[in-house]
Amino acid sequence: MSKLGVFDVSVRYGKVPALTDVSLQIEEGERVFISGPNGAGKSSLLKAICGAVPTTHGRIEIGGMLVAGRPPEAIARLGMTMVPEGRDIFGTLTVEENLRVGTGIRRDRDAIESDIDEIYENFPILGERRQANAGALSGGQQQMLAIGRGLMTNPKVMMVDEPSLGLAPNIVDQVYETLIRLQKDRGLTLVIVEQSSARAARVGGRMVLLRGGTVVDEGDAAEFAERDLLKEAYFGQSAEEPA
Amino acid sequence: MNAIPQLFFDAMSLGGIYAMAALGIALIFGVMNLVNFAHGEYIAFCVFALIVPSTDAVAVLFLGKAPALLLIPILLALGAAIAVASEFVVFRHMRKATPVAMMISSFALGFVIQNSLLLIYGSRPKAISLWPDLNKPVSVIGASVPLLQIIVILATLVVVVALALLLKKTKIGLEMRAAAENFTMARLLGVRANVVITGAFALSGALAAAVAMIMVTQTGVADIRMGGQIMLVAFIATVIGGLGSLPGAVAAGFLIGAASVILQAFLPLDARPFRDAFLYTFVIVILLVRPQGLFAAHSAKPRV
């Protein structure tokens, strides 16, 4: 069971509130996009779920287990992994070492080597450069490595924060294709921060819209895309004005 | 006598001690951004653990009486133990504190250890004879060097290679390197903060014990101040090396060792008392040219 439940969660940085009473239910195997303008609290929501920032209010459950207050390394053991904004690759480690950092929590030791091979099949460039310093990879390659590194923890839920950030559109397509294939193969629950409703609609899934630290709308990504398209037609290029 | 090989052995053995002490500091800085000024007192603690507690001027060996094969692992474990204990008692409660607050606590901890030793052993330096046979000269490529120098150089090599293997080949080593680069990310991947930090302190303490054994054998004294003196040089080495960089710490340790031996040999007699002033000028010049240190930590920024 890896149902994800967020109930009335608040996060603040000192006096700055980033999330206020956010609630959200995500089913096992679902694909959910978190969208919203800059500073809406998307990253803070992901960080709160995986324990990287403390919550000031509310509770978070993964598969019925209460996680708020647990350290990130304990939450990772519940099958939660995050691919952060900016990827946070270990630049001084080799590509393969990056993939191995998260394998310490796995009980199925035998499957580690075959999983690494599988990642090299999905991302051949990582296989070619397995002994290279990860800091020398391009942005797209680092994004693939960050996803592969998260997968190596053998997660049930994978959260990816803005996978498209700073990448060329064709690379973004490639990243999404792989994410969807991996989700199908492994029955992963996917939570993806994506600012573009058009892209989310193309990939397909539910969309949750955050603004000013609260959930303001929720529904099928396709509906959001249509609405944004209309807004664009009426008001010019910017579909989503800053909060 | 051949002066050049002699200088070489002097430089390498002094550099080796500095390198080991600097490694002890760089390891801790790497995982928790703490410059642990108590490190020198770990060394002093290990030195005094060799002798019977008393304030007499001549030390009676206590742990130091044990055969080397027993003494070495015991003292390494003792060094590891005091370092781990200090993490548990002091630094664990300061994980969220600023680096400056942690550094000040490490000074305070150092004073506590130092004053406890003063209370038990008194302040006078004591003559102590651990493994005196090692100071007998042997003849190597035309130079007559104490056996200890050879052992120090070999020991440094063994320590550096062992540490490199541990960091490169083991699971905890990989976790320590990942945590040193980005602690939060490592934890998000399930790396246990407590395991990594305890491991780093244990290694650091064991290095302090190794330095203690070498210094005692070499100098033949147990002096409460010896920890502070080497701590200063080791700290400078970690800064020159690039704070947190382990290869940097080793390289800079050897560099400072070599520089001080060379200055000692070649400065005019009148200037020799001011050797350290020249040495630190050299340090300042390096830092002016490369403020980030010789081996600044790599950047994880993508090169798009």
Ligand SMILES: Nc1ncnc2c1ncn2[C@@H]1O[C@H](COP(=O)(O)OP(=O)(O)OP(=O)(O)O)[C@@H](O)[C@H]1O
């Ligand atoms: N470490 C921090 N310290 C202080 N304030 C922060 C910190 N991180 C985020 N904030 C603030 O919290 C709010 C939410 O930030 P968050 O990063 O969660 O937004 P976001 O939706 O991910 O934005 P973006 O699209 O820019 O990534 C913003 O007002 C931001 O300035």
Ligand SMILES: [Mg+2]
């Ligand atoms: Mg963000």
